[in-house]
Amino acid sequence: MTASDLEVLAANEAFYGAFAQTDLATMDRLWAQRAPVACIHPGWGPIIGRDQVMQSFQALFERGGARVACFDASAYLFGDSAYVICVELVGDTRLIATNVFTREDRQWRLVHHQSGAFAASFPELGRRAQAIN
């Protein structure tokens, strides 16, 4: 694991820390200022644009936030971009998330978050492939 991998994972951890602490100011600092920003909360439609994404977190936080814990994060870097895949636990619900980062002003900042249901183990593959045909 490189130093950059660790930096990206630290930014990812800070994202879940801000979530847990309903810390909107930190959340705001963690997202890109210049790159385009979007967010797909689990089950929701896409939220496009920095202001709209921050408003979605503000709305969540004003209602007490979401008890989201992050596990098994792994980072994948390509140039000044990266994505992190991790498991989220929201109460008893297990979700799978992608967090996309870009390096701005030497900081890894979020450009996109998608979280959704995480149901299956790999042997599910065949059954699901049959089910959708």
Place this chain on the structure above:
Amino acid sequence: MTASDLEVLAANEAFYGAFAQTDLATMDRLWAQRAPVACIHPGWGPIIGRDQVMQSFQALFERGGARVACFDASAYLFGDSAYVICVELVGDTRLIATNVFTREDRQWRLVHHQSGAFAASFPELGRRAQAIN
């Protein structure tokens, strides 16, 4: 919309074309050769690594593929990276997907795909926020 936006959207369309036509050779060409590759099919766990991702498509295609249609794609570029958000229709099921691209050898190539359930309209926000607290 810039020329690069259109290139990314064309690469995104080619991805769904290869899906629809169960064209593994084209699918293979659409994914990054050097950047790290991963994929989260709807409801599945993450598939990490180029060979593993291609094997997942091969397994899907050998079973006849998935009738995935893509709608409402929008592209968001930052440097030589981009993400596309789009709605997928698999039969009667509506999914929401993120496709992450990088520019390699002047081609936009996929590095990551996540697709998951797309349930809600924005007024759901308040109810969901309350439900998870």
